[in-house]
Amino acid sequence: MSNAEFCTSKTPGLVASDKRRAAEFPKAGNSALPAPRQSLRQGNPAVATVFASALVLVVTSSLWAQNRQSNRSAGPPDLPVLLHSAEEALNRKDFATAATALKSVVERQPDLVPAWFNLGYAYSGLHQNDEAVKAYQKALELKPDLFEARLNLGILLVELNKSEAALEQLAKAVALQPKHSRAHLYYGRALSLVDQAAEAEKQFQQTLALDPKLAVADFDLGQLKLKQERFDEALAAFKKAAELDAALPQAELGMALASEGLN
Template sequence: MAELKKIIQTRPTFVPAHFALAHAYSNLKQYDQAESELKRVLELQPQYPWASYELGMTLISERRIPEAKQLFNNRIAKNPKDADAHYGMGMVLAEELNYAAAIQEYSTTVRLEPDFEGIYYEIGNLYNKQRNYDEAITAFEKERQQNGDDQYVETGLADAYKGKGMMAQSQEAQSKAEQLRKTEDSN
């Protein structure tokens, strides 16, 4: 971070440094500083890739849901084919516990960008929350097929199987999740 700050000192309008610093702040959960840097990025270059999306995610992390909702609504109004904006709106709606509308936004994301990483995981989680376990299983299996093995996908799948009373499949998915977690921890 010190190096990024030094770059910004010498080149205050160098957008990639501001964006990288915002990302670093976000990773440290220093959301107010991340927000400040992202706003600076958008001030300097309004169409900078990912900046408004990252700002929306930062606002969600800060629990500033109405502001995030407005940001993503504005992006969708400007470009209805913006898959990232629909994904962000899905995140907002999920935070508002409006799962059906969130699933619709995520479905729009899939329609616009079929390989959007993690989207079926999010859909599966929402179906689990609605106790719609058949749809959850389908979503988690699509995520697994699209992006490979993942401990969180397996955990969600285990929960869906358990919800359906399919205890053997639930235990198998849970065991796989634990194995993946151990593998990840050892790396």
């Protein structure tokens, strides 16, 4: 499971965990090298997806107590126990246990936004992406400005090859947090997948302006330029990616392909 940067939630009543977590997507280091020229030029998302940003918003017993007071109704007494169980399960990456507990929570308290968000995260960890999409969509129905849900939903939709739908979510994520580097990164990937190369390049450049040491952004930029046969620019981008992250073997392959194109 890949790590993602910690995002501090600005949402009232949502408690961000003190650990960094990410939905499980293919790591570049674990994926087979692509068939040389074709896969890199096509921007194979299984190769390009190195990080998957996800912030688990842990629902605490105190939050449940606040929610009960705001709704002026007493919920089932076992809800704090379920919430605690889900939190502990997510901390140890036991997604099955977390999903079971969170399903019980949302059945009893269907307007609890963090529970829907965490359920989507748990489903992602179980590779039940269709269910994860539904959970994130429910969280966004209840709270449309929840950045983390917009971002994760967009990432999932890219993974499911639903690039057009992903564009909508990722555009909104970027609008919500314009200084979030990986939001721009994933937005750029979605744009690249629908052949909006100029706009994708702008997003990758913005990613690097915000986080100059994010190697995967240079790698994605290299893929984009390789596909456009801008071999000298592709080579420079792949070289920078390799310098920043020696554990990114696809960057070496990209350098070889770009060099071949120059000859």
